[in-house]
Amino acid sequence: MEVKTVLVCGGAGEVGEGIVHQLLAAGNRVVVQSRTEAKLAELRQRLGASSELKTIVGDVGTESAASALKAAIFEEGFELDAVVASIGSWWSGPALVDLDVKTYQQVMDDRLTVHFIVAKTFLPILADRPGSSYVFIHGSSGFYPIAHSGPVSIAGAAQVMLKDVFAKEMESKPVRINLLSMMSAIGTRSHPSADPEGLTADDVGQYVAYLVSERSSERGETIKYSSRRQLRDLNLS
Numbered sequence: 001m002e003v004k005t006v007l008v009c010g011g012a013g014e015v016g017e018g019i020v021h022q023l024l025a026a027g028n029r030v031v032v033q034s035r036t037e038a039k040l041a042e043l044r045q046r047l048g049a050s051s052e053l054k055t056i057v058g059d060v061g062t063e064s065a066a067s068a069l070k071a072a073i074f075e076e077g078f079e080l081d082a083v084v085a086s087i088g089s090w091w092s093g094p095a096l097v098d099l100d101v102k103t104y105q106q107v108m109d110d111r112l113t114v115h116f117i118v119a120k121t122f123l124p125i126l127a128d129r130p131g132s133s134y135v136f137i138h139g140s141s142g143f144y145p146i147a148h149s150g151p152v153s154i155a156g157a158a159q160v161m162l163k164d165v166f167a168k169e170m171e172s173k174p175v176r177i178n179l180l181s182m183m184s185a186i187g188t189r190s191h192p193s194a195d196p197e198g199l200t201a202d203d204v205g206q207y208v209a210y211l212v213s214e215r216s217s218e219r220g221e222t223i224k225y226s227s228r229r230q231l232r233d234l235n236l237s
């Protein structure tokens, strides 16, 4: 199996950890970005020592910070084959009519603009690389209006079109750009699912490992992931 070098932005997060775990389990080299060294240290401790796991402190919230991260990754000698953006913490608050513009803009920045910045920073280095891919991580709130989490739903809906436009603009390039949307709550280290059939962060990770692999031919897809059966249908074994 081919070894890919995969950057996971937000890889120290709840879902990100399962993605990192399964990318490593599938034999990939994984570079994990977080703004906080303490979160990376905890991740390394939980996942155990691996020569294929590299963690790097950096921000992706501004263009200059994301460019600095890209430069730091180059300096470490990594040539990326894939990027996974598992970014965007949950938010709830006032109904839209009571929501101040500053908070609205902040949530939109944290859940949408940051995806734009990561994609515009890293897609140029993936675009012409054979076998490369980019995966946006996403949730069902972009398809259903969630009261009191309005900007989360609005940003989620726009994130689908963000992926569509990047994919359209790069349709002649080798890079495959897809969006994986979790259609339910995900069982994670802090919030394990009570439902044995419920998807976990590791299930998300297995799907991502498939999408970045050479076995996947998906491009420009919005994949609604709601059942482990979908993974089995991909013939992962």
Ligand SMILES: NC(=O)c1ccc[n+]([C@@H]2O[C@H](COP(=O)([O-])OP(=O)(O)OC[C@H]3O[C@@H](n4cnc5c(N)ncnc54)[C@H](OP(=O)(O)O)[C@@H]3O)[C@@H](O)[C@H]2O)c1
Binding pocket: 009, 010, 011, 012, 013, 014, 015, 016, 033, 034, 035, 036, 039, 059, 060, 061, 086, 087, 088, 089, 090, 109, 110, 114, 137, 138, 139, 140, 182, 183, 184, 185, 186, 187, 188
């Ligand atoms: N958890 C679920 O049940 C669930 C369900 C469906 C979909 N999802 C999707 O999964 C993705 C990750 O969610 P999660 O539950 O793993 O959330 P999480 O634990 O809060 O992790 C989110 C990650 O996003 C990064 N991040 C947040 N805001 C940022 C910003 N402004 N600039 C840079 N990085 C930022 C954080 O990085 P730092 O390490 O730097 O703090 C963090 O690691 C989201 O797209 C979410 O919609 C989650």
